[in-house]
Amino acid sequence: MFKHFINLQWKSFFRSASFKTNIGFKILMIFGALYFILVFLAMGLGAFYIIDKSGLGDPLQVVNGIMIYYLVVDLYIRYALQKMPIMNIRPLLYLPFRKGQVVQYSLGKTLFSFFNLAHAFFFVPFSIILLIEGYDPAGVVGWHLGIFALIFTNNFLNIIMNNKDSVFYPVIVVLVGLGVLQYYGWFDITLYTVHLFDALYNQPIYALLPWGLLIFMIYAAFHYFKKHMYLDGGLATKQSVAKTEDYAWLSRFGNLGIFLQNDIKLIKRNKRSRTTVIVSVLFLFYGLLFFTGSLEVYENPVWQIFAGIFVSGGFLFTFGQYVPSWDSSYYPLMMSQNIQYKEYLNSKWYLVIIATLLSTLVSAFYLYFGWEAYLAILVGAIYNMGVNSYLVLWGGAYIKTPIDLTSNKNAFGDKQAFNTKTLLLTVPKLLLPLVVYALGHYLVNPTVGYAMVALSGIIGFAFKDAVFRKIEKIYKKEKYKTLLAYKQKT
Template sequence: MTHTMQTRLTIWQTIRLLLSHRRLADRRAFDYESNRFAKVMVGIASLFIVGYLIMLAVLFALIANDMRSMTSVELMCALLPAVMCIDFLMRLAVQQTPSQIARPYMLLPLPRHACVDAFIFSSLTSWGNLTWLILVIPYSIMSVAFSYGMLTMVYLVIVTLLAAVANSQWYSLTRTLANRSFLWWLLPVGFYALEASPLYLGHDAGLQQYLRVYSLPGDAIGGHSMWPLLAMMALTAILVLANRHVQYAAVCMETMGSSKPKSLKHVIRFSFLERYGELGTFLQLEIKQLMRNRNPRKAIIMSIVFTIILSMLIITTDIYDSDVMTNFWALYIFILPGATILVKVMGYEGNYVDLLFVRRENILALLHAKYIFYSAMLLLPFVLMQPMVIAGKMPLMMLASYAVYTMGFQYFVIFQSAVYTHQTIPMNEKITSKGGLDGNYVQMIITGVVFIIPNIIVTTLQTMFSPETTYGIMLAIGLAFVLTNRLWLRNIYNRMMKRKYDNLEGFTSTR
C-alpha cells in the first residue's frame, strides 16, 4: 500500500475533496451540453432580476431620504424580515438541501459527518447568499453612507449577509423535514405568521407597530451597538448545528432504510379500465403510481391543496377582482395540477423505462394515458371555481375557454419536455439521490412559458377585442390542440425514439 493511500485526510481536506468532486460532477453531467442554451436563457433572466433589485434599491433609497419618522438603517432592518421570507420562497426553486446529493459518498471510509459537513459548508459559501446584497449595497451607498458613514454601511451589509446565510440553513432544515412529512410545512408557516404578528396582534396592531418593532435593530446598528451582530452570529451558529443534525439523521435514515416489516396492503383494482386495453392498463399504472409512491403522491396532493387554497382565496376575498388578476389566477389555477408532475413527464418512469422500450409504441400509449388523466384533473379547478361564476366574478365562458386552452395548447407545450427528460426522479427516496436535483433547464423554460405567456396573450387580445371574443379565440386555440392531440403526441413519441439511446443512458446513469 502506497504512502498516499495510508495517509488519513483531515476534515478540511475531505471537505475540499468532496466539493471539488461535486464541481467536476456538474461539468461532466449528462445534460451539461444539452442544457447550454437553456442556461443562457436562465442567465438572461438572472440579469433581469439584478436590474429589478437595483431599481428597488434606488426606489427604497429615495423613500428613505424623504422619510422623517425612520432612519435609512431602520427602514432596511424593517424590510429585512419580508426580504428573508421572499428569499425562503425563492430557494424552493433553486437550492438543494445538503443531504440531497450525499448518497454516493455515505458508504466511503470518510469521517462520520464529513459528507454532510462538506455540503453544509457549500451552502454557507454559496454565491446565492450574496443575491440580496445587490439590493442592500446600492441602497446603503445612496442612503446610509452619507448619513452614518462607511463603518455603519459595512455593519449593515454584514448583518444582511449573515441573515441570508442563516436563511439558507433555515430553508435547508425545514425543507428536509418537510420531505419526510408534509406536516412539517406548518413550521415555516407558523414562524412567518409569528414574524408578522405585529401586524395583527396588540392594541396598536398594524403597519406602524410592525415598523416600530423591526426598526429596533436598525437603531442599534446606527448607534454601533454590537447586539444585532452577536444575535445574528448566534442564530446562524444554532441553525448550522441544528441543520447538521437533521441532515445527517435524514441521510442515515434513508440510506440505511427502515427495519420495520411492511404489512401487506389490499390491492385496489380498477377493473373498469381493463375494457380499454393497453390505454386502460397505462391509466391504471398512472393512478397506482400516484397512490403507492411517496414523491408523486406528495406532488399531486400539494397541487390539489394549493388549487383548493387559491380557489378559496379568490372566492372569499376581493383582492384579485381586477381584470388582470382575474385572468392571471384563472389561468394559473388550471395549469397548476398538471404542471406539477407533467413538466417532469417521464422522470418517474425513468425508474423502469427499459421495460417501456421493449414493445413498440408502449411509450405512445403511456403519453396518451397521461394526457387523458391530467385532462380529467381539470375538472377539479373547474368545479371549485363555480362559486365565482354564481357570484358574478367570472363568466362561465371564461372558465370553459381557459380549461380547454389548458387541455389543448398548455398541455401541448408541457408534453414537449418528454423529449428532453433524461433524468430519473426517485419514486420514494426524497432526501438523497444519485444526482441531486435534476438540472434540466429546458423544463424550467417550459414552466415559465406555460405560466407567463398565456397571460400576455389574453392581455393582448383583450386590448384588441371584447372579453367574449377573447374567450372565443382562447377556446378555439385550445380546441384545435385537443382535437389533434393524437398527432402531436405521436410527433413527440417519434422525436423521443430518435433520442432514445441518449435518454436511456441518462435515465440509467441518474438512478
C-alpha cells in the first residue's frame, strides 16, 4: 500500500503544471541540502575539539547547555518552512483507501524529511567522537537516542501547531516568555535544561522519557488527522462570519477604486495576505543592519542603497511579486468578465505605490542615524516606485502560483516564484540601482550617486504608459497558461 502511495506521489510530481519549475527548484534544493549537510558534518566532527581547546568545559555539557536553543530554533525553522501532510491527504480522500492508511503514510513521510535527517550529520559524528574520546558507550547511546527522540518530537509538534491554534498559541507564549526572561536575566532556563540533557548520558534509562513523549505526539497527530479527515470537517477551509465593509470613498475612482476595495478587503480578511503585510513591516527594520554600523561588512556606502530599497519596498516585494496570484481563487471568473488588464494592473500599481510611500514615511526614525541614512531610503523609495513597481508586476505574469489565502505557508516565498525570467528581472530590481549609485559615488561624489538613482526612478514615472502597455501584452500572452496553472493545484 505504501508503495502505491509513493507511486501516486511520483506521478503527481511529473504531471504537475509546474513540472519544469519543480525540476529546477529541486536541483537548487539538492545543492542547498548538500551545503547544510557539509556544515552539519563539519560541526559534528569539529565541535568537540573546538570546545575542548577553548576551555569552555566538558564539550558534552556545553552542548547540553545550548541544546534547548537548538531545539527551539529547529522548531521555528520547521514551522516556517516544512510542508504539512494535510496537502497530501486531501487528494487521497477521493480514492478507496482506509483513513488510517492515508494518515499513516502522510505522517510517516514526514519522518524522512530533510528537517529530520539533517541532524544526523551533526549528532552521529559528534557521538562517535565522544566514544573515541572515552565517554561511556551506554551513556552516549542513551544521550544520542534521547536527543533524536526530541528532534522527531519537534516534527510532530510542528504538525499539530500548524493545525491547532489551541496548541500553537500556548507554545508561542511559553517560548516568547522564556526568551524575554532569559534576555533580561530574570530566569535562565538553560540552568535547568542542562541537567535534563545530562541525565540522558548519566542515566541512559532516562532516554525512554523522550521516546515516550515522541510516541504520545505521534498518537496525538494521528488521532487528530484521522478524526478530522473530512473535506467538510477538519480539512475544510475555515469559515468566518462575513463583515460588511464600506469603502464608498474609493468609488469615486471608478474601476480603479473597485479593484482597490477588493485588495484592501483581501488583505484584511485572509491569513496569508495579513502575514505578508506583517513581513513587509519587518522589512522596515532591515536597515538597522546597515545604518547602525553593527556589521563591518555592510559599511560600504553602496550597501546603503540596497538597504534603502528593501526598507521602503517591503510590501512591494512581498505582495507585488504575487500579482495576479492573490486573485487565483477567482481569477478565471475575472477573466470571463469585461475587465481591462490595464485597469486591473493599474490598481495593483497604485496599491504598492501607496504602501511604498507609507513605508518611507514610517521609516523616518532612521534620521536618528543621520540624514544620509534616510536619504538612502528616500532615493530607494523613488527607484522602487519608478522602476521596481513595474518589474514586480512584470515578473508576476510568470509566477503562476495559486495562493491559499487561508494558510501562512510560503509567506516568505514560493518555489514556483523561481524561474529564469523572474531571476533575470532581479538584476534591474536589486543590482542595477547599486551599479548606478556606485558610478556616481566613485566617479563624482555621493550626492551625484543618490541623484542618479533617484533620476532613474523619475524617468520610470515618465514612461509609465509605455511600460504598462508592454506589461499588459505580456499578461495577455500568459493569460491561458496562468488559468491552466491555477486549475492544477500543485
